[in-house]
Amino acid sequence: MSEEHRETGTGWPEPSEPTRPSGPAGEPDPRPDAPDPDELSPLAPPAETEAPAETDVPAETEAPAERQTGTSAGEPEATAGGSVARRLTSAGAMIAVLLALLGFTLVVQLKTTSTDPTLAATREEDLVRISSDLDSRERRLRQDIEALEESQRQLRSGEQGRQAALEEATRRADELGILAGTLPAVGPGLTVRFEGPDKAISSARILDAVQELRGAGAEAMQIAGSDGTTVRIIASTYFVDAAGGGLTVDGRRLSGPYTITVIGDPATMRTALNIPGGVVASVQDAGGNVTPEDREAVEVSQLHAPITLDHARPVS
Incomplete structure (x- = not known):
């Protein structure tokens, strides 16, 4: 195989066209029966087919080049298409992650707002x-x-x-006198009776009841023991469990059961005592009992001794 055929990749050479034999140095054929040079050989192809014959080899040699060029030109297009596909895939993944985070946030928010531990267990x-x-x-x-x-x-x-x-x-002086316990008061309210063992009606639970009543709008209160000892409840009143049972209220000992007389809106104060986990529930859980009764008019008559001020004085 010649070098020309190896370079063009055409394989073995195609059979060439029949040509008229010639003598040395291109002289006419010396044979006596040789055809005239001007006559066409019956084996020679027509003149119209000579032009295509001359371009057969270039056409064959140019085809691979064209195929190679087409292949190399298509590679960038395929690479560009792959990059676009990868970009679309990355964008879709990011959107999916953001949507998942958004859904998780909404679920957590809904659970947080809809599962209040206090109100979830509350009855209608x-x-x-x-x-x-x-x-x-x-x-x-x-x-x-x-x-x-x-x-x-x-x-x-x-x-x-x-x-x-x-x-x-x-009016202000009267209100302050009632709040300070130096004036008696009368009005609608409740009487709340606490019964049970000392553990159920301890000083902590009585104090909780006083705080609940104050929060519900109680304006005047007093507490009485079973022996009739009564103490006016004001802002500075304290409650301590006494040795051997009973309570010590502002230095005076009371024995159970206890009755708190309070002036205020009866319905509001009763609701405050009966809230889930409140005073009534805690006393009942410890084996005691709380009995609130509405009264159209109750009297808080026990007075508290005026407090002597040692350091404070009015500003003129």
């Missing part, structure tokens, strides 16, 4: 009581706001303002 009637308690507190606060605004308007007017100021000062 208890929720109604709590709602009623909140409504009562709101009404009471609105009434206080209206009263204060009316007092402010009266105090800003001349002679009427001075009279209103005197009346306001008197």
Whole structure:
């Protein structure tokens, strides 16, 4: 195989066209029966086919080059298509991760807001009581706001303002006297009786009851023991378990059962005592019993001795 055939990759050479034999150095054929040079050999192809014969080899040699060129040109297109596909795949993965995180956040938020450990175990009637308690507190606060605004308007007017100021000062003194326990009080309220063993009606549970009643709007309270000993409950009142049973309230010993007399809105205070896990439930769990009774008018008559101030004095 010649070097030309190896380079073009055409394989073995194709049979060449029949040519007229010639003598040395291109001289005419000396044979006597040799055809005339001007005559065409019957084996020679027509003249029209000579042109294609001359271009057969270049066409064959150019075809592989064209195929090679097409293959190399297609490679960048395939590479570009693969890059685009990879980019689309990465974007889809990122979107899927973001959606998963968003869904997880929503689920956690829903679980957090819908699984309140306090309200989840609350009965419907208890929720109604709590709602009623909140409504009562709101009404009471609105009434206080209206009263204060009316007092402010009266105090800003001349002679009427001075009279209103005197009346306001008197009212304030009465309120402070009731809160301080130096004045008796009467009004609607409750009597709450605590019965049971000392563990069930300990000082901690009695203090919890007092705090619940204060939070529900109690304005005046007193506690009495079974022997009739009564102590006015004010802001500074303390409760201690006495040795041998009973309670020590502001230095005075009381024996059970105990009765707390309180002035305030009966429905609101009763609801506060009966909330789930509240005073009534804790006393009952310890083997005791709490009995609240509504009263149209109760009297808190026990007085507390005025507190002597050692260090504080009014500013003039």
